[in-house]
Amino acid sequence: MKDRLGSIIYVGKARDLKRRMSSYFMASQKMRANVKTRALIDSIHDFEFHTVRNEEESLLLEGKLIKDYRPRYNVSFRDDKRFLLVKIRLADPWPRFVTTRMKKDDGSRYFGPFPHSGALHSTLEWLNRSLGLRVCRPPNPGEADYRHCNADIIRNCSAPCIGRISREEYFARVEEACRILEGKGKRGVFDSLRAEMTTAAENLDFEKAATLRDILQNLEKTLSPTRQFARGRGVQTTVKPTEDLAELGEELHLAGPPRVMECFDISNVSSNHIVASMVRFTDGRPDNQNYRRYRIKTVSGQDDFASMAEVIRRRYSRILLENSQANPDAEFSQESLIDSQRRLAREGKAKIILPDLVIVDGGKGQLGMAVRELQALGLHDLPVVGLAKQHEEVFVPGREQSIRIPHDRGALKLLQRIRDEAHRFANGYNSLLYRRRMKESLLDDCPGISPNKKRQLLEKFGSVARLKKAGADEIAKLPGISQKTAAGILEFLGRDD
Known part of the structure; x- marks a missing residue:
């Protein structure tokens, strides 16, 4: 849920979003709601929704978004506590599974994250028992450690520390447990447990059947297929930047994949603060260090076209100025302006690299102003497109008809990601200035x-x-x-x- 400035104020999940959303706007429900919920309802201006495959994915994505944006009306998941991972260090003499919340580059093998911590702990306990894996803490247990341990009796440990099982057989069991945590062969495991549970129930051993039922339910929760959602405002792990860039280059008929892209957006919630944002993506990923934000200086009133012209002019005149100051001999070159800028970038002499593609948020009007300013600066051949939000049409200079990229194509999704990031960054700046003005x-x-x-x-x-x-x-x-x-x-x- 977003407020009128585009800021995210609440993140929630539901199996039936329509039913849940409509409940907020029923007069009877609002009257019974607490003060916080009524304040939330009064602040809602827009919605954005994401469809996931199952409950586990919804938990992971909900936690990620809340940690990223820290919405005002969310209470849960606002801390930095992460979902559990399972870790095993195969380089240890006798590896064992442990849970952790932080993934490190330490040579260990990681599984997860897993949204249901209780189900995960129960699953690990079942795996260790059924496969006879050790759970003791010593890195390399021996006979001295065995004398103080009853795990082989209580937990069905195979006791590799005293040679009761060979190293090769123990590692084979570890590998089998890894395959199960990866979800490989889980159907066979589920079928085996169901058959055993049915047999126990037929033999009137209801306690064993109930235990097997709980094990099966915990396994199903733990091994439910989920996509990982990366922390931070970066690209999600399901995105393929390299393939998306290549596809975008083909769709726009560029000379190659646009490795460096810059996108501009105007935010003018009121005439008091008209601002613009510029975000840069490098190799299909956000390059946060090169984000820029602008307060529009020469435009009075709400004029997106003139505002876009100003920010394009300021951005690229600044690039040309700084690169010319660092390389005074460049003005005597016979090359075109863009060719000389590309050459300076290859030689490492350019202070700011000229992008391979410029994207403006808007249709023909915004695109026309951007093209006019680029031509005035001598950047005639710099690729520039406009992305209109209503139908996600891509406008190209000199072409009457827009380009309609199918919505399931990675090229369009890449354009949407950079456009949405520019929109978020601009609205964030406008919101900051608005809060200052309220003071x-x-x-x-x-x-x-x-x-x-x-x-x-x-x-x-x-x-x-x-x-x-x-x-x-x-x-x-x-x-x-x-x-x-x-x-x-x-x-x-x-x-x-």
């Missing part, structure tokens, strides 16, 4: 009121609301404020209502 007093815009007079008024009346209720005579009692000024203040505050 300012309405008296800042009142004609004839100096900072000293504003301070006097707020010290006397405490707030603007109380000042509105005061009479002109009472306001005029303050030093430096005449009857005419007091009447002007009340008139100004009255117009603001």
Whole structure:
């Protein structure tokens, strides 16, 4: 759920989103809701939804999004606690499975993450028991450790520490457990447990049947197929940047995959703060260090076209200026401007690398302004496209008809990712400026009121609301404020209502 500035204020999941969403807007439900829920409902301006394959995936994605955006109205998952992973270090003399919440580059083998911690612990206990794997902590247990351990009796450990099982056989059991955690051959495991459970029930051994039922349910939860969702605002693990870049280059008829892309978006929630964002993707992934944000300076009112022209002009004139300062001999070259910039980049002399593709958020209007500014700077051959959000159409200069890339193609998804990232970054900046402005007093815009007079008024009346209720005579009692000024203040505050 998003507010009017595009900020994410709540993340939730449901099997039936329509039913859950409609429940928020039923008058009877709203009246019974607590203060926090009513405040959330009043703040909702837009929605965005993601479809996943099962409950486990929804938990993983929900946790990722909450940790990434820290929505105001979410309570759970806001800490940095991660879902459990299973780790095994095969380089150990006698490897064992342990749980962890952090994946490290330590040569170990990892499985997960797993959203159901209780089911995971039960599954590991069953695996260790059924396969006779050790659970003791010593890195290389021997006879001395065995004398203080009863795991072979209590936990059905195969006791490799005293040679009761060969090293080759123990590692074969470890490999079988790894295959099960990967989900390989799980149907056979499920069928075997169901058959054993049925047999126990037929023999009236209901306690054993109930135990097998619980094991089976925990295994199904643990081994349910889930995609991993990467932390951070980066690309999800299901995305294939290399393939998407190659496909995008073909769809747009570029000379090759656009390794460096820059996308621009304008955010003008109100005329007070018109801002723009520029995000850069390198090799299909966000390059956060090269993000830029702009406050529009030359445009009055809400004019997306003029605002786009300004930010394009500022961005690429800055690139050309900095590269020319670092390489003063470049202006005497006979090469075209783009060719000289590409050569400087290859030689490592360019302070800022010119992108392979420029993307503007919008249709023909925004694209036309971007093309005009690039041509004025001499960047005639720099590839630029516009992405219109309504039908996800791609507009190309000099082409009357838009390009409709199928929605299941990675090329369009890549364009959507960079466009959405630019939109998020622009709205975040606008939201920041809006919060700053809310801290300012309405008296800042009142004609004839100096900072000293504003301070006097707020010290006397405490707030603007109380000042509105005061009479002109009472306001005029303050030093430096005449009857005419007091009447002007009340008139100004009255117009603001």
